[in-house]
Amino acid sequence: MPETQPNNPLHGKTLEAILNELVAFYGWKRLGDQVPIRCFTDNPSIKSSLTFLRKTHWARQKVEDLYLNMRR
Template sequence: MTPSQPNNPLHGKTLENILTELVDHFGWERLGQRITIRCFTDNPSLKSSLTFLRKTPWARQKVEELYVKTKTK
């Protein structure tokens, strides 16, 4: 059993959940302005973005950091 992490906004969130919430909050265009990644700016889709983010640690980190910032405001 894993210990509870009540102060970790990423705990229990999948990358798909995080990205979906960010897209719902910002939309693809504003998300692409905040994090300049081609999968957000050129013909964006959830599937292609998830594929890229799972293979690219620095991009995933930027997405997770933006998610944490939006949740702690």
């Protein structure tokens, strides 16, 4: 039986889904202002951003924190 995590709002959310929601809500410009990393500010795309975020823990943490703040 799969383990549930009722107190984890990120449970079941993929990084791609989180990023798509952030881009839809903020747009690339504002997202780059909120989390100033080049994959958001210089020729942004979902694919390049996912590649960077999967390799860079601190950037992924900032994106997840921004997502949680957006959901409040």
